[in-house]
Amino acid sequence: MRILITNDDGIHSPGLEQLEEVARELSDDVWVVAPEFDNSGVSHSLSLSDPLRLREAAPRRFAVKGTPTDCVILATRHILKDQAPDLVLSGINRGSNVAEDVTYSGTVAGAMEGTILGIPSIAFSQAYGRSGRANIKWHCGRHHGAGLIRRLVDQGIPDGVLLNVNFPDCEPADVRGVAVTAQGRRDKELLSIEERADGRGNPYFWIGFSRKHYEPGNGTDLKALAENRISVTPLRLDLTDEPTMTQLAQTLR
Numbered sequence: 001m002r003i004l005i006t007n008d009d010g011i012h013s014p015g016l017e018q019l020e021e022v023a024r025e026l027s028d029d030v031w032v033v034a035p036e037f038d039n040s041g042v043s044h045s046l047s048l049s050d051p052l053r054l055r056e057a058a059p060r061r062f063a064v065k066g067t068p069t070d071c072v073i074l075a076t077r078h079i080l081k082d083q084a085p086d087l088v089l090s091g092i093n094r095g096s097n098v099a100e101d102v103t104y105s106g107t108v109a110g111a112m113e114g115t116i117l118g119i120p121s122i123a124f125s126q127a128y129g130r131s132g133r134a135n136i137k138w139h140c141g142r143h144h145g146a147g148l149i150r151r152l153v154d155q156g157i158p159d160g161v162l163l164n165v166n167f168p169d170c171e172p173a174d175v176r177g178v179a180v181t182a183q184g185r186r187d188k189e190l191l192s193i194e195e196r197a198d199g200r201g202n203p204y205f206w207i208g209f210s211r212k213h214y215e216p217g218n219g220t221d222l223k224a225l226a227e228n229r230i231s232v233t234p235l236r237l238d239l240t241d242e243p244t245m246t247q248l249a250q251t252l253r
Helices: 014-024 068-079 106-116 138-155 221-226 242-252
Strands: 002-006 029-035 054-058 061-064 087-094 121-126 161-167 178-180 191-197 203-209 230-236
Touching (some): 014 029, 014 138, 068 106
Parallel strands (some): 002 087, 029 061, 087 121
């Protein structure tokens, strides 16, 4: 099985290294094509006005000055054009990608592009809590990753569907199983803007998230992580809302 790995945190991310180790438990034909720099939050963007610069960092390991989407396209249409990957793995992301995150996430977008190209694809993210980015439990995803991938691949991933996997912020032994979940929704009031001033007194702004308690909905990715479960959410490429389409067809006929 030929496996292509990408991410959005960049070629030097510890999460990428963890996913490489996971992939090598499954195959000896593993290729990495990842952004040269951090591309968190770029969503499914691709580079149309700038050239893509490709650097071979090591055998079967390439860095691209571009987005995760660029990486998957460049890998499948150039680097691996003679034999396409059988599986695309994206991640492991620094921090969860749940609820509205999936619309912003470059990690999810890497798997989305693989799906568009007809390749079974899975996105992986590792949640972390108040202990912060310096204390991420990468070994949680590392421990559970290979077995979960085997089960998902054996089950089969339908055409037009990608899987979004999030590992909880806990020790591997404390994981309470796998939950198949729906995409959740956060309290919209959590999103905030912080205004600061530079050395000259000119204002600048940071987008951030407020820290306050909210109760995630049952059956959602948010709820699964809160319960120390691995969340697996199937996402469709087809964004059509069929009930609204039916209503509009009746209204506009």
